Amino acid sequence: MADLLTPHRDASWDLPGLVAAARSLLDRVGSPPDERTVRYYQTGGLVDRPARYEGRTALYGYRHLLQVLAIKLLQAEGHTLAQVQQALAGVPTAGLEEAVRTSLGVPAPAEAPVAAPRSLIAAEVAPGVTVLVDPAVVSDPGALVDRIAKALSPSGGPR
Amino acid sequence: MIALPVLLEPIPSLGETTAPRGLGALVAQDRPLPLAEVRVRARIVGGFARTEVEQRFENPYDQPLEVVHIFPLPPGGAVVEMELRAGERVVRAECRERGEALAAFAAARQAGHQAGLLEAERADVHTLRVTNIPPRTPVSVRLVIVETLVPVDGQLVWRFPTVVAPRYTPGSPVSHTGPGVQPDTDAVPDASRLSPPLRLAGGTRLDLEVTLAGPVSALASSLHALRVDLEEGAVRVAPSAQATLDRDFVLSFSSAAADRAAARAWTDGHFTAVLVEPPSQVLARALPREAVFVIDISGSMKGVKLAAAKRALHTALHGLVPGDRFRLIAFDDHLEVFRPDFTPYDGHSLAEADRWIAALADRGSTEMLPALQAALEGAPAPGSVRTVLFITDGQSNDEDRLVPAVANRRGDALLFTLGIDTAVNANLLQRLARVGGGTCELCTPADDIESVVARLEARFGSPLASGIVVEGYPAARPEPAVLFAGRPVALLLEGAPEKVRVVGKLPAGSFAEEAVPVHVDVALGALWARERVAYLEDRLTLRPYEEEATRPELLKVALEHGIASRFTAFVAVDRSVTVTGERVEVVQPVEGPADWDILRELPSSAASPAPHKARSLSSWGAPAAAAPPPFGGAMQFLEGADVRRQKAEAPSTPIDPAGSLARSQGADGSYGGDVARTAAALLALVVLGHTRRRGVRQRAVLKAAAWLEPRRSDPAAALALEALEAAESGEAPRPVAVWAALYEAGLEGEVLRSAVSAAGSGV
Numbered sequence: 064m065a066d067l068l069t070p071h072r073d074a075s076w077d078l079p080g081l082v083a084a085a086r087s088l089l090d091r092v093g094s095p096p097d098e099r100t101v102r103y104y105q106t107g108g109l110v111d112r113p114a115r116y117e118g119r120t121a122l123y124g125y126r127h128l129l130q131v132l133a134i135k136l137l138q139a140e141g142h143t144l145a146q147v148q149q150a151l152a153g154v155p156t157a158g159l160e161e162a163v164r165t166s167l168g169v170p171a172p173a174e175a176p177v178a179a180p181r182s183l184i185a186a187e188v189a190p191g192v193t194v195l196v197d198p199a200v201v202s203d204p205g206a207l208v209d210r211i212a213k214a215l216s217p218s219g220g221p222r
Numbered sequence: 223m224i225a226l227p228v229l230l231e232p233i234p235s236l237g238e239t240t241a242p243r244g245l246g247a248l249v250a251q252d253r254p255l256p257l258a259e260v261r262v263r264a265r266i267v268g269g270f271a272r273t274e275v276e277q278r279f280e281n282p283y284d285q286p287l288e289v290v291h292i293f294p295l296p297p298g299g300a301v302v303e304m305e306l307r308a309g310e311r312v313v314r315a316e317c318r319e320r321g322e323a324l325a326a327f328a329a330a331r332q333a334g335h336q337a338g339l340l341e342a343e344r345a346d347v348h349t350l351r352v353t354n355i356p357p358r359t360p361v362s363v364r365l366v367i368v369e370t371l372v373p374v375d376g377q378l379v380w381r382f383p384t385v386v387a388p389r390y391t392p393g394s395p396v397s398h399t400g401p402g403v404q405p406d407t408d409a410v411p412d413a414s415r416l417s418p419p420l421r422l423a424g425g426t427r428l429d430l431e432v433t434l435a436g437p438v439s440a441l442a443s444s445l446h447a448l449r450v451d452l453e454e455g456a457v458r459v460a461p462s463a464q465a466t467l468d469r470d471f472v473l474s475f476s477s478a479a480a481d482r483a484a485a486r487a488w489t490d491g492h493f494t495a496v497l498v499e500p501p502s503q504v505l506a507r508a509l510p511r512e513a514v515f516v517i518d519i520s521g522s523m524k525g526v527k528l529a530a531a532k533r534a535l536h537t538a539l540h541g542l543v544p545g546d547r548f549r550l551i552a553f554d555d556h557l558e559v560f561r562p563d564f565t566p567y568d569g570h571s572l573a574e575a576d577r578w579i580a581a582l583a584d585r586g587s588t589e590m591l592p593a594l595q596a597a598l599e600g601a602p603a604p605g606s607v608r609t610v611l612f613i614t615d616g617q618s619n620d621e622d623r624l625v626p627a628v629a630n631r632r633g634d635a636l637l638f639t640l641g642i643d644t645a646v647n648a649n650l651l652q653r654l655a656r657v658g659g660g661t662c663e664l665c666t667p668a669d670d671i672e673s674v675v676a677r678l679e680a681r682f683g684s685p686l687a688s689g690i691v692v693e694g695y696p697a698a699r700p701e702p703a704v705l706f707a708g709r710p711v712a713l714l715l716e717g718a719p720e721k722v723r724v725v726g727k728l729p730a731g732s733f734a735e736e737a738v739p740v741h742v743d744v745a746l747g748a749l750w751a752r753e754r755v756a757y758l759e760d761r762l763t764l765r766p767y768e769e770e771a772t773r774p775e776l777l778k779v780a781l782e783h784g785i786a787s788r789f790t791a792f793v794a795v796d797r798s799v800t801v802t803g804e805r806v807e808v809v810q811p812v813e814g815p816a817d818w819d820i821l822r823e824l825p826s827s828a829a830s831p832a833p834h835k836a837r838s839l840s841s842w843g844a845p846a847a848a849a850p851p852p853f854g855g856a857m858q859f860l861e862g863a864d865v866r867r868q869k870a871e872a873p874s875t876p877i878d879p880a881g882s883l884a885r886s887q888g889a890d891g892s893y894g895g896d897v898a899r900t901a902a903a904l905l906a907l908v909v910l911g912h913t914r915r916r917g918v919r920q921r922a923v924l925k926a927a928a929w930l931e932p933r934r935s936d937p938a939a940a941l942a943l944e945a946l947e948a949a950e951s952g953e954a955p956r957p958v959a960v961w962a963a964l965y966e967a968g969l970e971g972e973v974l975r976s977a978v979s980a981a982g983s984g985v
Contacts, residue, residue, distance in 0.1 A: 105403050106388070108419025108811050112398040113405070119394050121405065137245050145423030150248040152255060153283060153806040158248075165244040 068160070068169055072125050075114070078102075081123040085131040088167070094138070096131050109134055109148055129159040136166045188212040253282040255421070256289040257810045258360070260467060262382060262430040268477065268488070269371045269497065269712070270744045271380055273299070276307075278362040281355040286801040288331070288353040290401040291810040292418035293467075294383035296369050297345040297649035300752035300785045302745060303366035306338040306352070306794040308359065315340070315794035317784040319777060323791035327351070336799040338363050342786040343415045344621065345756060346649040347386050349401070354801045368745050369752075370495065374663075375677050375708040377440065379474045381664065384428060384467040386418055387645040387815045389617045390520070390588035401809045410619045417619075420821075421811035425466030432459045438475045444666045445469045445644055445816070468813040469644040472666060489718045489739035493746035494695070496713045498724050500686045500705035501733065510545040510606045511683065512564055513538075514597045514635075517582065518614035520554040524584040525819030526667040530642050531613045535579050537675040538611055540885050541682070541921045542567045547606075550575060553593035554586035572889045584820075588618045594627055594637075594654075601633040608635035609682055612654070616647030624650070625763050629657035636660040638682060640675070642667060645815035653760070661706050667817055672881040676918030681706035687733045690726035695719065698753035702726070714750040751783035759788055879973045880910045884922040886969070891925030897933050898967035900926055901942035905961060906974040908942075909981050913950045938964060957981070 067088055076084060078098050086095045104110040110130045113121035130151065137147045151159070164170070187193050188211045201207055256279045264273040275295075281287040295301065304315035315338065318326070323339060330337035331353045339351045340363075355361050371378045393409030400406070400414030407413055434441075434457045441450060441459065446469075449462040459473060487496045517535050519528065535550075542548060546567045550560035560578050565571045594612065602608035616639075618624070628637055637658025639651040646664050655662035661681055665674045685704035690711065691697070697713040705711060705726070715722075718739065726733040758776040762769060773789065780787040814821040883903050886893065893899040904926040912919035914927060927946055930939040941960065949955050957978045965975040 106420050107422055108403055108809055112403070112414065116395065116397050116405075119396065121395060121398070133245055133248075137249060140246055142246075142249050143423070146249050148422050148811060149253065149255060149424075150245075150251070152253070152811075153287070153808040154248060155804065155806065162245040162248055166246070 066169055067167075068164065071128055074128070075122050075124055076128075077120050077122060081127055081131065084128055085135070088128075088132060089135055094135070096135055101131060104131070104134060107144070107148055109144070109151055126156045126159070129156065129163050132163050132167070133159055136163065140166075189215040254280065255424075255426075255810060256280060256282070256287060256355075256808050257291055257426045259427045259429060260384070262428065262471075264380065264382070264430075264432040265435070266371065266378075266380060266432060267435040267744075268742070269373070269378065269495075270488075270742070270749075271299075271367075271369050271371055272744075273367045273369070273382070274364060275367065276362050276364045277350065278360060279352060279355060280360045281357055283806045284357050285803050286334075286353075286357065286805045287355040288351065288805050288807045289355065289810060290807070291350045292343075292386055292402060292416070292812070293348055293350065294346045294386050294645075295348055295365075295367055296382060297652060298752070298756075299367040299369035300745075300748040300783075301340065301342070301348075301365055301367055301792065302748045302783075302785060303364075304338070304340055304792040304794060305364045306336070306361065306796055307364060308336060308361045308796060308799065311796060311798060313794045313796045315792040317781060317786065317790055317792050319781065320789050320791045323793040326793050326795060327353070330354075330795040330797075331805075334800040334802055336361065336796040336801070338792075338794045340365070340786055340792040342788065342791070343412065344649060345653075345759070346383065346647075347416050348786070349415060354799065354805070356799060356801050368748050370712050370714075370749055372497070372712045373710055377474045377476055379472065379664075380432065381473075381648065382430070382471040383645060383648070384469065384471065385645050385812050385815055386416070387615075387617050387643070387647070387818070388420060388522070388821075389416065389619045389647065390522070391417070391619045392589060392591070392623075404619075409623060413619050419809055419811040421813050425468055425813045428461075428465040428467055428471075430460060430465065430471055432473055433457070434459065434475060436477065438477055440476045441473070442475070443471065443473050444668045445472055448473075466813060469816040470646065470666070483735075483737065485722070485724045485735035485737040487722050487737040487739035488742045488744070488746070490742060490744060490746040491718050492716075493750045494715045494718055494722065494739050495746055495749065496692055496715065496722050496724060496737065496739075497710050498690055498703070498705065498713065498735065499710045500707055501728060509684075510547070511542065512602045512606050512608045513542055513546060513548045513682075514551065514608070514610040515539060515548065516551045516553065516593050516597045516610060516612045516614075517579075518554075518588065518590075518593075519552045519558075519582050519584055520586060520588040520617075521584050521820045522588065522615055522617050522818065526817050527615055527642055528582070528584050530665075530667045530669075530671045532579055532582060534613050534640055534642065534671045534675045536576065536885055537672045537881065538679070538682070539572070539575060539579070540887060541676070541679045542889070543891075543921075543925060544568060544889055547603075548575070549597070550578065551593055551596055552582050553589065554584075555589045556586070557592055557596055558582075559596075567889050569889045588614075590614070590618050590620060591623055591627060594624060598628065598631040598633070598635050598637070602635065607684060608633060609660070610635055610637045610658070611640060611678075611682065612637060612651075613640045613642065614651070615643035616641050616651045617643070618647070618650065621650050621653065622763055625653050625657055625760070628654050629764050631658075634659075636684075638678065639663070640678065641665070642671070643815065644817050657760070657764075659704070661709050670878065672878055672884070673918040676884070676921070677708060679921055680708060684729070687726045687728050690724060690733070693723040693725055695722070698750050699757040714746070714753045716750060748783050748785055751779050751785050754779050755785065755787045762788070879977060880907055880912055880917075880919045880922070883907060883970065883973060884919050887922055887925060891927075891929035893926075893968070893970050896968070897930070897936045898938045898964055899970045900930055901936075901938040902964040902967040902974045903970040904930060904942040905945055905955075905964065906970065906977045908945050908949050909955050909957065909974070909977040913946060915950060938967075955981070 082096055082098055110127055114124045115122050134147050258280045259278045261276040264271055279289050306313045327337050327339040336354045341349045391404050391407055391410045391413040393407030395405035395407055398405045398414045402414045402417030403419050404413045404417035438457055446461040449460050451458040484499050515535055517531055547564035549564050552558040597610045638660035639655045639662045641651040641664040648664055652662045663678050685706050687705040690703040695715040703711045721738050724735045758772050761772050777789045780790040893903050907919055907923050911917050912923050914924050930943055933939045965971045
């Protein structure tokens with residue numbers, strides 16, 4: 064399944080935009096959110112205060128989207144809003160994201176954080192062109208670099 | 223080079239997924255909210271209360287916790303001490319300039335030290351922040367508050383608020399800087415610091431105990447059933463059932479040893495408190511009144527509060543006499559007026575006004591400013607007195623616009639406020655009455671509203687004395703005080719004179735009383751400083767352009783006496799604790815106040831609400847603009863989630879025959895213009911303990927007697943007037959057989975019959 068969440072990571076919406084984004088991800092949930100319900104979630108602190116204001120317009124971001132999704136998904140699972148309030152209090156964005164992904168059946172995206180840093184091989188294959196090769200993935204990095212260099216060279220390229 | 227950072231993004235790891243934890247897992251943890259308990263221990267000696275409040279927090283997370291709690295304290299109280307307690311360790315907080323305190327707190331937070339910060343947002347609303355609470359570790363914050371209690375109608379009242387109710391914020395949103403849930407607006411730039419999240423179910427336990435020194439009597443609490451234990455020389459009072467933070471704790475009592483000298487004084491050797499009693503009441507009412515009644519019909523009043531407010535309005539209206547004129551204004555985000563201008567008080571207008579009041583129903587948001595402006599506009603007609611009675615729960619954050627609007631009114635109207643709620647905004651209503659030249663009465667929907675209003679009626683006019691000062695000693699609040707019937711005032715002085723002399727003006731003549739201060743072991747300096755700071759804060763609100771001069775004095779007083787204020791805060795840092803790791807932040811959600819029907823009116827479905835009635839509540843804090851008002855509709859979610867809440871066990875409304883007689887009385891004082899019915903009503907009032915000088919129905923008695931007097935040749939009128947005169951000379955009313963003739967005189971006869979039989983059975 065395509066990763067539907069990742070494109071929203073750096074998004075910024077006004078309230079109608081946030082609601083629309085949540086609705087687009089929740090087509091399978093019985094009661095889609097609307098602006099009134101999101102405002103109400105805010106009075107209970109279930110949705111954080113807006114990220115910022117532009118003039119008189121409150122702007123929301125990824126964390127707010129995750130909160131709206133989490134609330135709606137939990138309600139769909141039969142939990143009361145009071146239970147949701149207690150469960151979501153203090154949950155950091157990463158935890159929220161993981162839980163929402165699991166519930167939505169959205170796999171972790173390709174660029175999900177990895178545990179350990181890896182060393183890469185950097186090689187100049189042409190003047191001004193450097194490639195990075197991960198030795199953990201490529202079994203013979205030297206041969207690969209050679210092949211690329213050859214392909215790029217004016218004389219060695221395939222005819 | 224530009225592309226390099228992108229290339230250096232980590233490369234996906236395959237087959238490295240952790241075990242999935244869905245949202246359900248978050249619910250399954252069943253993690254409690256951080257505030258575990260609030261413990262309150264108050265000791266009241268004479269008119270002074272010292273209260274210790276301990277808020278205990280627990281950290282149910284695996285990470286360090288920062289918790290924010292927006293909570294109320296008594297608006298007249300001074301916080302004089304704060305401690306951070308974790309296990310055996312106790313760290314005493316320092317009172318510092320607010321910016322310095324914030325910086326010290328931020329530095330401690332950064333360093334991983336456990337720290338606490340207390341800020342006063344308003345005289346009542348405070349913010350407590352505790353950071354770096356280690357995982358699974360409890361911590362508590364203990365505050366000490368001192369306050370002065372001033373008797374009202376001979377009763378001392380100690381009111382301890384436990385929750386900041388949802389308050390309406392006017393204006394357009396401009397930012398959101400604080401931890402609360404409402405945006406800052408152009409009208410209330412700090413609304414986001416005044417609006418705790420609303421808790422949807424459950425509550426925090428309140429463990430409260432009050433010790434009253436010395437003999438006391440007439441103990442009562444309108445919102446809690448009490449358990450009372452007698453101790454050596456003291457009485458210990460506590461709620462008898464499990465209590466949570468959903469309503470004020472209101473304890474009223476009389477001090478049996480009350481010495482009712484006209485002036486009394488206490489000193490700690492450096493500061494002096496003086497209590498000045500009003501002169502004994504004179505019933506004279508020199509000038510006709512222009513009475514304006516303003517009633518709050520916003521959504522938060524829904525249910526028992528609006529019913530109580532309407533009863534109060536009925537009762538107050540019926541206290542007028544012919545010759546008076548009145549206006550009625552009801553407001554939410556619109557004004558509704560009974561008639562555009564003042565209406566002469568007569569039988570016809572009264573009946574019409576009664577119908578108008580009966581038809582009032584709760585509606586939208588609490589826009590107080592236009593209502594108060596309308597009530598205060600124009601000058602009273604020559605030879606009359608303008609009084610405004612403002613009946614509301616006070617749930618507005620608009621203090622900084624309302625206080626100046628009342629203070630700067632043109633004309634000399636007197637503003638009286640009557641607050642009705644389980645978690646009333648005492649601070650706003652007291653401030654408005656103070657700058658409006660009147661008094662503030664606070665009651666709960668469970669109180670006998672009619673007798674509250676009838677007592678208010680005694681002061682609803684001109685003060686009995688004015689220009690009250692202590693000779694040679696300016697009080698913390700230097701403006702001369704006024705005295706209304708039943709309302710003594712407390713003056714706090716710097717210095718410890720051997721004798722104080724209180725002087726002032728009476729309507730005819732002058733007022734002078736002396737008292738010798740008694741030594742007491744009370745932090746009078748802090749009380750003086752609190753009063754001084756409140757005065758200076760009022761000055762900042764009213765004359766912001768004088769901030770340059772006011773601010774340094776305020777800061778100096780608050781720092782010298784170590785009390786929290788607009789410019790000072792308490793900070794405590796526990797360097798023996800250092801935590802690391804990502805911090806979790808929780809803003810503690812607080813309960814909705816008891817008996818707020820608006821918070822639980824809707825169906826239990828957790829789904830989206832059906833469209834609410836056309837003009838439902840606007841959200842507190844959301845602009846009342848074109849967007850559909852969200853609050854009322856969204857409140858639907860509450861019900862069903864909220865199984866714990868049940869209707870407060872308010873005592874059922876007592877059947878009050880005297881009250882119903884007062885309400886059904888004609889504007890001219892008669893009952894249907896009928897001598898027999900009026901005589902029966904007057905007799906019934908006398909049997910029920912009311913005369914022209916005693917009881918809460920003085921005015922109804924006065925009016926009925928005045929109507930009967932010219933008709934004394936009628937035997938029924940003579941009978942009633944003689945019984946009244948006998949009662950006023952101190953005789954107990956003795957029903958005689960001839961009264962029976964009046965039992966047939968309409969409804970009033972019925973009331974008389976049952977009053978007589980109740981009095982008889984009581985013997």
